[in-house]
Amino acid sequence: MTAEPFVVVGGDAAGLSAASKCKREAPDREVVVFEKGPWVSYAHCGTPYYVKGEVADLTDLLSLSPADAADRGIDLRREHEVTGIDTDERTVTVRGPDGDRHEQPYGDLLVATGAHALTAPIDGSDLSGAFSLHGMDDAAAIRAALEPAGEATVESLGGGEFLDPTVIEPYADWAPPETVAVVGGGYVGVEMAEAFTAHGLDVHVFQRGERLLGPFGEAVGERVGTELRDRGVELHLGETVERLVGDDRVERLECAGASALDVDLALVGVGIEPNVALLADTPVDLGDSGAVAVDDYGRTSVESVYAAGDCAEARHAVTGDFDWVPLGLTANRAGRAIGQTVAGDPKPTGDIAGTAVVKAFAQECGRAGIVDHERARAAGFDPVSETVTTASRSGYYPGAAETVVSLTADRETGRLLGGSIVGTDRAAVRIDTVATALEADMTVSDVENLDLAYAPPFSPVWDPVLTAAKVLNGSLEPSEG
Amino acid sequence: MTAEPFVVVGGDAAGLSAASKCKREAPDREVVVFEKGPWVSYAHCGTPYYVKGEVADLTDLLSLSPADAADRGIDLRREHEVTGIDTDERTVTVRGPDGDRHEQPYGDLLVATGAHALTAPIDGSDLSGAFSLHGMDDAAAIRAALEPAGEATVESLGGGEFLDPTVIEPYADWAPPETVAVVGGGYVGVEMAEAFTAHGLDVHVFQRGERLLGPFGEAVGERVGTELRDRGVELHLGETVERLVGDDRVERLECAGASALDVDLALVGVGIEPNVALLADTPVDLGDSGAVAVDDYGRTSVESVYAAGDCAEARHAVTGDFDWVPLGLTANRAGRAIGQTVAGDPKPTGDIAGTAVVKAFAQECGRAGIVDHERARAAGFDPVSETVTTASRSGYYPGAAETVVSLTADRETGRLLGGSIVGTDRAAVRIDTVATALEADMTVSDVENLDLAYAPPFSPVWDPVLTAAKVLNGSLEPSEG
Numbered sequence A, B: 001m002t003a004e005p006f007v008v009v010g011g012d013a014a015g016l017s018a019a020s021k022c023k024r025e026a027p028d029r030e031v032v033v034f035e036k037g038p039w040v041s042y043a044h045c046g047t048p049y050y051v052k053g054e055v056a057d058l059t060d061l062l063s064l065s066p067a068d069a070a071d072r073g074i075d076l077r078r079e080h081e082v083t084g085i086d087t088d089e090r091t092v093t094v095r096g097p098d099g100d101r102h103e104q105p106y107g108d109l110l111v112a113t114g115a116h117a118l119t120a121p122i123d124g125s126d127l128s129g130a131f132s133l134h135g136m137d138d139a140a141a142i143r144a145a146l147e148p149a150g151e152a153t154v155e156s157l158g159g160g161e162f163l164d165p166t167v168i169e170p171y172a173d174w175a176p177p178e179t180v181a182v183v184g185g186g187y188v189g190v191e192m193a194e195a196f197t198a199h200g201l202d203v204h205v206f207q208r209g210e211r212l213l214g215p216f217g218e219a220v221g222e223r224v225g226t227e228l229r230d231r232g233v234e235l236h237l238g239e240t241v242e243r244l245v246g247d248d249r250v251e252r253l254e255c256a257g258a259s260a261l262d263v264d265l266a267l268v269g270v271g272i273e274p275n276v277a278l279l280a281d282t283p284v285d286l287g288d289s290g291a292v293a294v295d296d297y298g299r300t301s302v303e304s305v306y307a308a309g310d311c312a313e314a315r316h317a318v319t320g321d322f323d324w325v326p327l328g329l330t331a332n333r334a335g336r337a338i339g340q341t342v343a344g345d346p347k348p349t350g351d352i353a354g355t356a357v358v359k360a361f362a363q364e365c366g367r368a369g370i371v372d373h374e375r376a377r378a379a380g381f382d383p384v385s386e387t388v389t390t391a392s393r394s395g396y397y398p399g400a401a402e403t404v405v406s407l408t409a410d411r412e413t414g415r416l417l418g419g420s421i422v423g424t425d426r427a428a429v430r431i432d433t434v435a436t437a438l439e440a441d442m443t444v445s446d447v448e449n450l451d452l453a454y455a456p457p458f459s460p461v462w463d464p465v466l467t468a469a470k471v472l473n474g475s476l477e478p479s480e481g
Helices: A013-025 A044-052 A066-071 A136-146 A165-171 A187-198 A214-230 A328-342 A373-378 A428-439 A444-448 A464-480 B013-025 B044-052 B066-071 B136-146 B165-171 B187-198 B214-230 B328-342 B373-378 B428-439 B444-448 B464-480
Strands: A006-009 A031-035 A075-078 A081-086 A091-095 A101-105 A108-111 A115-117 A179-183 A202-207 A234-237 A241-247 A249-255 A260-262 A265-268 A272-274 A305-307 A356-360 A363-369 A383-391 A402-410 A416-423 B006-009 B031-035 B075-078 B081-086 B091-095 B101-105 B108-111 B115-117 B179-183 B202-207 B234-237 B241-247 B249-255 B260-262 B265-268 B272-274 B305-307 B356-360 B363-369 B383-391 B402-410 B416-423
Touching (some): A006 A013, A013 A031, A013 A066, A013 A108, A013 A328, A044 A136, A066 A075, A108 A328, A136 A165, A179 A187, A179 A241, A179 A260, A187 A214, A187 A265, A214 A234, A214 A356, A214 A402, A214 A416, A249 A265, A305 A328, A356 A428, A363 A428, A373 A383, A373 A402, A383 A464, A402 A428, A402 A444, A402 A464, A416 A444, A416 A464, A428 A444, A428 A464, A444 A464, B006 B013, B013 B031, B013 B066, B013 B108, B013 B328, B044 B136, B044 B187, B066 B075, B179 B241, B179 B260, B187 B265, B214 B356, B214 B416, B249 B265, B305 B328, B363 B428, B373 B383, B373 B402, B383 B464, B402 B464, B416 B428, B416 B464, B428 B444, B428 B464, B444 B464
Parallel strands (some): A006 A031, A006 A108, A031 A075, A108 A305, A179 A265, A202 A234, B006 B031, B031 B075, B108 B305, B179 B202, B179 B265, B202 B234
Antiparallel strands (some): A081 A091, A115 A272, A249 A260, A363 A416, A383 A402, B081 B091, B091 B101, B115 B272, B249 B260, B356 B363, B363 B416, B383 B402
């Protein structure tokens, strides 16, 4: 029997992980990947560091080249956009680089269409000089805008054979900007504040709420705010940006209320939305989050149609419900599992713990699980949190740095619900202890009794996570006795 | 009812943790701690860094002063040695600083007598200039021997009110040594090789086996060996040191076979033994390891007698059996739990995972669980291991460093049994992921699906531990299918 091909829509992390794994497990299966743009399999999370200049070439961010994909036996078609799906006929409609359309039959279909940056709430986001950062072209354009007039070329930007010169042309003759507004204080905002500061710009971050990095909780947000200010970034907290204005090019930012700022550049990082438009005319169900609903194997509501990556939901280890937390590992892991499933050896895509880490200058920030009390209550928990400030190493050992850990648990059961961490010395990776404990459904007592690493150069006797667990357990005890 | 006091033998981590917790939970309970020496509650693991000079004063290593203990209501009696225990009468015999003996009744008794350095296999370990490193006096003596003649004083060494001048007097007039032999390539040996190198000495490490850091497994041992050689340390592997010889002062080291080395100083770090002599005439049982046998609450075979810290066993999370793994966190945690239990609120001391980390110059090393195949087989497992070399960060991000992870699992069940890690970039604390997974009885599949932290500055998309789990899972699969 010759099965119809495994067709993948989207050639980034989830799509090419699935294609690669399927070809490895079932070499005879035909695997076709359609990618609408020129770029495939790139490190989205690395783009701020490319803009910053720590990563020299844009192509350094590629993890798999088209040639690599070909070597793996994947039929990868770039500049091919899937414009429709017929789940009855099991075909997709594809528009090629010359504009021609054709129908492609599939045996199994993976929707890995990713997400796109939200700009809608901000008027004027389409002005020249107003950027979002979602993808390689955005990264190249921003870096082009930062370079001295006339210096940015495809070659100087390390765009290789993939960067379309028209992406950077509008910025080639710009004088380097002096003042930049970063709209949104999430990961992208914080990382880009660091990147712009490295270029010597006056950086202003506008955040609607009173804290940066909302999903990381109060303690992290406060410390990161201090860090950014210490580095010369001007924070505008509690400010809602309404519009960017300018005569063709962005010149000014205006907030609700009176405040405004003259700017040369704006970076809008107010969130992303799953790319699900392609599914609008199909019976594939979306979840409450607006992303594609899937089961534990990445299967959608329609037979033989899978979804993975930034366009799809995944099961949350703490709530047991499906949720949309678009992150790189989740995409890679789900893609890989689906590739194996499609190859005939079903494999669950794995739970998510909502683990995320971000660097804010010298501060390393991490979070996992459910940190927000409102969210915890919505999931049926009675949340209790404690925050501790401890040392990253034995206090007498050089380099010991303040490390702040917050843990949240359910009062009745003592179950750990989530946690966050911030500090300058190996803080971020310590969140992995929390993530692992969450996936094991540990209680705070279990965490308190973990046998974690201790040696003076790396950790105090009681690791910061253990200290937080001890304190939180103390808060939980009265209601037990 | 007035209970007889809670009596603690030994004023270090386990003893004072127990005393402190008991006084906090039951302030009216009398708590008496006998410590035979002048030092209490010090950071044993910090002594190599004091010798190295990174920690200026010996007293910096104290975590609780006698005054702190008094503030907590603990009746702490230093220079009081417990010389006998009568478990029928529930008394201990105590010899005070003036040589007088008295009987002290107890309601509950904690034996927290610690361990001592083994020197027995090496003849001549009692020569002047032949040191072991087990405690504050050893650390002070070694540093005195390293200082220029006439410069070492209690004050210059930061000995405070606790350091007995007679400890350092023998070394006060020594010229600084030029060549040092470190006998034993375990933690102490590796840490002290770094410390002596910092003082400009020619450092020779003698190790009976073919690898350093045996309990960390082959991959770690190899890399640490390379690191030490790169730093100028001469390794003598597969050499059994038989004796230190000299005329009063150590002058020469002789191995089985012909090899020998002229030395000015020797550090013997070939292991430690639990201090259990005090229990010889009591009915308190020892375990197979030779340390005190306890249950999950730290209770010995005799009612109201507890044991904790380096003299006691603890339950191993992987085997479920009791084992002797004397480490700092275990001592603190067990002491604290016993303090709570004695105060009337029983609390288990917690499993151990055999988690250990050590710094070897720039290499950060970690291990947890069962790494050795022979040991795994003895515990009834069929061990399979894989070792991977990955990057510590996204490959394109500056500072990405090779990280080597080994994981071991049971073939039949897929259960994770242990792991080790080595690398220069945040490697050590990543072992906490393994330790947490071990305590949760995770399989390698569970580990492979953990939602661990990813951001280019801190970790590749697939964290090194995840990559190792993927590869090990691949090796396990054939026997499943």
